[in-house]
Amino acid sequence: MLPPTAFFSVEFCLIRRLNKVILRPKPINTMHRDQQYVQALIDGDSRIIGKIYARHASKIKAWIEQNEGNAADAKDVMQDALIAITRQARKPGWKLTCPFGAFLFLVCKGKWFNELKRRKQTGVTKMTLKGLADENDASILAGEVLREEEKYNLFRQKFETLSEGCQKLLRLAWNGRQLQEVADEMNFSYGYVRKKKCECIARLMNAIQNAPEFHDLKSDEEKM
């Protein structure tokens, strides 16, 4: 226990001051000013999207060309990365907490690693996450985007294995159309459409849940 005078000593004041300066916790989850670029992607603002290309396209292209790719690969990777980022950013509460350039570059890098592995016909998932092991905001956010992207690709791939009828029915029903309207448009009875919709969804969910990649993604998610 410190004597009462200790609270006024120079050393004590210095320690308190140092504690305040050095040990003050770094603010976390603060929105970065580059959020404007993400917002521009959501809003489809051509002028700011143009700035994204002007600032980052050459660097991404150069890196992909140094890593077994060409200009066309760079274009596709950057476009897919921007779409994946936008998809993630549309989620309620998501915010950018790091510089946009570093974040975009890491997403492109992860996507390109995956593409190279796909071309060489080896697994993809682990490389993406292990390649981005640095615990900084940009790596964490990029890791999330890449994981969500893999999940999205699995959902999309399984959705496309459904019959055209099932795909049409789900598109109509999930876009807010009343089932009676869907039935009229597809020339089916209301009862049939109601039953068919559940069958189509069950088929889709089973296909996803039985895919080995889904279990890998789920266990990666649980580790987070």
Added chain:
Amino acid sequence: MRKEEVIKKLEDYLDGNLSVAECSDLEFQLAEDAVLFSELRLLKELRAMVVDEPAEQKLREKLEDVYRSFFKKNKLP
């Protein structure tokens, strides 16, 4: 319950077609049953994927336009 019946219930829940009593009964089950909760989560993600399709297509076209005009201006491939 068969998978289709579970899905029917969850779809009715997401569409707001359950009565107050059915709704609170399902919410109680969701809080208790992790498997049912993950089914609901997957269903919500699938619905979002389909609902977002047009916006995503629009963004893809926009990026294509911006890319073309950017590289035309900068004479890059």
